[in-house]
Amino acid sequence: MIYELDGVSLETAGREVLRGVRFSVSAGERVVLLGVNGCGKTTLLKLLDGLAFASRGTVRYGGRLLDRPALDEAAFRRRFRGEVALLFQNVDAMLFNPTVADEIAFGPRQLGLAGVDERVARWAEVFGVTPFLDRPPFELSGGEKKRVALAAILAIDPRVLLLDEATANLDPASSALLVDVLAGLDGVTAVVATHNVSMVEELGSRAVLLAPDGDGVLFDGPPHELLRDERLLVASGLAHRHAHRHGDRAHAHHHLHDAE
């Protein structure tokens, strides 16, 4: 088992963002984390990346408790940071190096990995950012920044990928590329947070739906089962009833909604 979350609650600034979240992730699994804005998806990914810690309950990584003392231990921290990579929702936060090449090389250099130049060349090629290698990342467009950030986290060859709104800001071709890249990463575990419901089945084989107020998990199972459960989709805020037209016929029914 890669992750085991047991009754995880997290309080920040006097507000409980997550309550009693319980699920586990096996090695090689592709899990899509769903929920409306503010349900705690980003917070949950930060918990899985050891950037935030549960107020109650436990998070285990590879059987080991993922808490502050564990990450203060140099050997574990090095192993964990070398195995787990997080794509931030705000990719601007991830881009702090003078050039795109340095950005992609940052992780491998920090971890002392071999073949840094080859890693940069390979992942820049995969995400089509080779022409920008000498440019400062902050000058790029939103979609280009996202592709650079993806190349940067994949350059360490992580065992676990945590992707926060991975397809946001990407055009359809780049989203399809990301799906292809994920499909080609054999044995890599991925937890992908999104509210892009139309891509759930492409991004993972299992869906975990968080309650709108972060109050636990509403659904945990195959994406097609979730997409068939209209009552649950409406209750979780992922589907709405609204009026629209089919030709000259106006009527109202439930619709799935993507954020983009």
Next chain:
Amino acid sequence: MPLPEPRRSQALLAAWAVLVFALSAVTDLRALAVAGGAALLLFRRGAPRALRRAAIAVLPVAVGLSLASWLWLLLVAGAPPPAGPFLSLTARSAVIAFATFSVLERVRLLRALAPFPTLGRLLVLTLAQIHALRLLATESALGLRSRLPRKPGTLDVVRNAGAVTAALFTLSARNARDIADAMRSRGFR
């Protein structure tokens, strides 16, 4: 033979640091005038742009502070203080600002700092923050323009400035937190 990059940029930055240090000790108006003339001659390419930037960024503050100090001394002493020190302070600021903007136009800062990764990263963070904040300020101005039935006047801009400033600070603080998290997440300690 011209120096190759990043040596050329590094040499120019080192010369600039020496120049600024030396100028900061000059109080004689004639010496400052000579220094200003020499700087104009040396950096004549792009001089109007650098002069304009210096006039906008430095002169209002330097002139304002000098004037306020002069008036304060006039009130306290009851007699007009000599204008020389204030004139030389303003002239010195103007010459340093002109030289700085001229040098910045000529160096490739990121390349020059390449051998110093931490400094380079610090510069990138600063530039990225400036970039993000300028974007927000521009978008806010456009937002204001699109939501007003008339051309925004000074009063509209001043009224809106408070909210924009608060947003700028909030954005900066959030960015700083996110960047720290991202650096930790990617193995930086």
